[in-house]
Amino acid sequence: MRRVSYLLTALLVLALTFVPAVFAAEAPTVSQEVLEVYDKLAKDPKVTSAVKFLESDHEQRVQYVKDLVVIEAPSHKEEKRSRAYAALLKEAGLSDVTIDEKSWNCWGVLPGTKKGPVVFVDAHLDTVFDFGTVKGFTVDEKGTIYAPGIGDDTSALGGMLSVIRAFVKNGVKPVYDIVFVGTVGEEGLGDLKGMKAFLNENHPIGKNVIAVIDFEGGGPERITYLCTGSHRYFIDFIGPGGHSFGAFGTPSAIHAAGRAIAKVADVQVPGGPKTTFTVGMIEGGTSVNSIAADCRLQLDMRSNLMDNLLSLEKTIMSIWQLGADEENARWNKPGTITVKTTMVGDRPAGSQDENIKLIQAHWQSNVMFGYTPSLSAASSTNINWSVYKGYPSICVGAGGSSTGNHSPSETWNPAGAWKALQVGFMTICAVAGVDGVTQPLGGK
Ligand SMILES: [Zn+2]
Incomplete structure (x- = not known):
C-alpha cells in the first residue's frame, strides 16, 4: 500500500452551528x-x-x-x-x-x-x-x-x-x-x-x-x-522522504500537513451568513516505515456571502506555509518541506x-x-x-x-x-x- 490513509473525513468536520444562516424571503410580491x-x-x-x-x-x-x-x-x-x-x-x-x-x-x-x-x-x-x-x-x-x-x-x-x-x-x-x-x-x-x-x-x-x-x-x-459560494483547493506538502529509521530527522510532509490542519481547525468563521470549511480528504505517504515525501489535502470552503468566503479563504490559505515552516524548524532543516496550492473549485456566492x-x-x-x-x-x-x-x-x-x-x-x-x-x-x-x-x- 502506497498510501498511508484515505478519507480521514471525520478528521476536521466542524459543526459551526452558532453562525446564523441567510434565510430566503417568505414570498415575492406578485404585481x-x-x-x-x-x-x-x-x-x-x-x-x-x-x-x-x-x-x-x-x-x-x-x-x-x-x-x-x-x-x-x-x-x-x-x-x-x-x-x-x-x-x-x-x-x-x-x-x-x-x-x-x-x-x-x-x-x-x-x-x-x-x-x-x-x-x-x-x-x-x-x-x-x-x-x-x-x-x-x-x-x-x-x-x-x-x-x-x-x-x-x-x-x-x-x-x-x-x-x-x-x-x-x-x-x-x-x-x-x-x-x-x-x-x-x-x-x-x-x-x-x-x-x-x-x-x-x-x-x-x-x-x-x-x-x-x-x-x-x-x-x-x-x-x-x-x-452558496464555494472555493476548493488541493494543498500539496512535498519533501524528500526517507527511511523511518535511517533518515530520522528529515522533515515529513504528513507531519507538516498535520501541524497546519491543527491550526486550520481552530479558525473562527466570520459572523453573519453561514460560512464553513473542512479538510474533506487527506492522502499521502509511501509506507508505514517511510518518512512521508508527499501529502495532499482537499479543502472545501463555503459561504452564502462572497465577502465572508474571501476573508475565510485569506485566513486559511495563509496557514499552510506555517505548518511546513514549523516542521522544518523542528528538525532545523529550513526549506525542506514546501507547499503548493491549487484552486480546483470556484463557485461564487x-x-x-x-x-x-x-x-x-x-x-x-x-x-x-x-x-x-x-x-x-x-x-x-x-x-x-x-x-x-x-x-x-x-x-x-x-x-x-x-x-x-x-x-x-x-x-x-x-x-x-x-x-x-x-x-x-x-x-x-x-x-x-x-x-x-x-x-x-x-x-x-
Ligand atoms: Zn444536478
Missing part, C-alpha cells in the same frame, strides 16, 4: 402586470393546447430520459452525450443547433419575433459518475427507473425536450429568442464550466441573455434563487431580490397549476455563476421524484412529471412573451 400576463396566457388556445400536449408527451419524455441515461457523461467528458443531445434538440425543432467543441455545451434556439434579448433555459449534461458506472437501467413495478444520474440531471434533459416540443408542435411563438442549452460541468470539479463558457460578455448569445431558468430534478414548487419578475413569474406559474411555491434557502447550483454575473436566475425542478442522487442506486419515478413541465413552460412563456398574446415580462 398586477404579472397577474395580467398570466390571465392572457391562460386564455390563449395555443398556450393551453401546449399545456395539454405536455401531458400527452409524457411517455416520449420518459423515453428520452432512458435513451440519454445510458450515454455516460462524467464532468469534463460530456462529448458523447452532448452530440446525442444536440441531435435531439434539432429533432425537437430548434434552429441553429450548435455544439461548442471547446466546452461541449450544446444548444439550439427557438426564434422569437423580436431580436435582441434572449431567455436561457438549461439542464446539465454531466453526472458525478465515471465511465463504466452505468450498466443500463431497470424499471420496477411502480415505474421507478434505476440508473446512476437518472434524476440528476437526465430527467430534466428529457423534460426540456418535451418543453421544446410543446412550443414547436403547438405553434406557440415567443417574442424573445429562447436558447435551450445542455450545459457541461455542473457537478463537483466541473466547476460550472458550461455556465462560465456560455454566460459571459464575449459569448454571442450569452451576452444577450435576460433571464436564466435552470432545470434540475424534483418538483417545480421550490424556487432556488440564492447561491450570490443573492437576488425575491421580487424580480422571473421569480414572480415562476411563483405565479405554480399558483396557476395548484402548487404551493416556496423560496428555497441558498444552495450550490448552476445559477451560482449566472447570479454572480448579474443575470436574473432561478433553479427549479423538471418533475418526477428521485432518490439516492449522486449514488450508484439513484432512482427517478416519472409519475406526474409533466406537471412540473407545465409550470416551467408557463414561466418561460411569461418571461419571453408569446407573439400576439403577451409582452415579455423579462427577468428583472
Whole structure:
C-alpha cells in the first residue's frame, strides 16, 4: 500500500452551528402586470393546447430520459452525450443547433419575433459518475427507473425536450429568442464550466441573455434563487522522504500537513451568513516505515456571502506555509518541506431580490397549476455563476421524484412529471412573451 490513509473525513468536520444562516424571503410580491400576463396566457388556445400536449408527451419524455441515461457523461467528458443531445434538440425543432467543441455545451434556439434579448433555459449534461458506472437501467413495478444520474440531471434533459416540443408542435411563438442549452460541468470539479463558457460578455448569445431558468430534478414548487459560494483547493506538502529509521530527522510532509490542519481547525468563521470549511480528504505517504515525501489535502470552503468566503479563504490559505515552516524548524532543516496550492473549485456566492419578475413569474406559474411555491434557502447550483454575473436566475425542478442522487442506486419515478413541465413552460412563456398574446415580462 502506497498510501498511508484515505478519507480521514471525520478528521476536521466542524459543526459551526452558532453562525446564523441567510434565510430566503417568505414570498415575492406578485404585481398586477404579472397577474395580467398570466390571465392572457391562460386564455390563449395555443398556450393551453401546449399545456395539454405536455401531458400527452409524457411517455416520449420518459423515453428520452432512458435513451440519454445510458450515454455516460462524467464532468469534463460530456462529448458523447452532448452530440446525442444536440441531435435531439434539432429533432425537437430548434434552429441553429450548435455544439461548442471547446466546452461541449450544446444548444439550439427557438426564434422569437423580436431580436435582441434572449431567455436561457438549461439542464446539465454531466453526472458525478465515471465511465463504466452505468450498466443500463431497470424499471420496477411502480415505474421507478434505476440508473446512476437518472434524476440528476437526465430527467430534466428529457423534460426540456418535451418543453421544446410543446412550443414547436403547438405553434406557440415567443417574442424573445429562447436558447435551450445542455450545459457541461455542473457537478463537483466541473466547476460550472458550461455556465462560465456560455454566460459571459464575449459569448454571442450569452451576452444577450435576460433571464436564466435552470432545470434540475424534483418538483417545480421550490424556487432556488440564492447561491452558496464555494472555493476548493488541493494543498500539496512535498519533501524528500526517507527511511523511518535511517533518515530520522528529515522533515515529513504528513507531519507538516498535520501541524497546519491543527491550526486550520481552530479558525473562527466570520459572523453573519453561514460560512464553513473542512479538510474533506487527506492522502499521502509511501509506507508505514517511510518518512512521508508527499501529502495532499482537499479543502472545501463555503459561504452564502462572497465577502465572508474571501476573508475565510485569506485566513486559511495563509496557514499552510506555517505548518511546513514549523516542521522544518523542528528538525532545523529550513526549506525542506514546501507547499503548493491549487484552486480546483470556484463557485461564487450570490443573492437576488425575491421580487424580480422571473421569480414572480415562476411563483405565479405554480399558483396557476395548484402548487404551493416556496423560496428555497441558498444552495450550490448552476445559477451560482449566472447570479454572480448579474443575470436574473432561478433553479427549479423538471418533475418526477428521485432518490439516492449522486449514488450508484439513484432512482427517478416519472409519475406526474409533466406537471412540473407545465409550470416551467408557463414561466418561460411569461418571461419571453408569446407573439400576439403577451409582452415579455423579462427577468428583472
Ligand atoms: Zn444536478
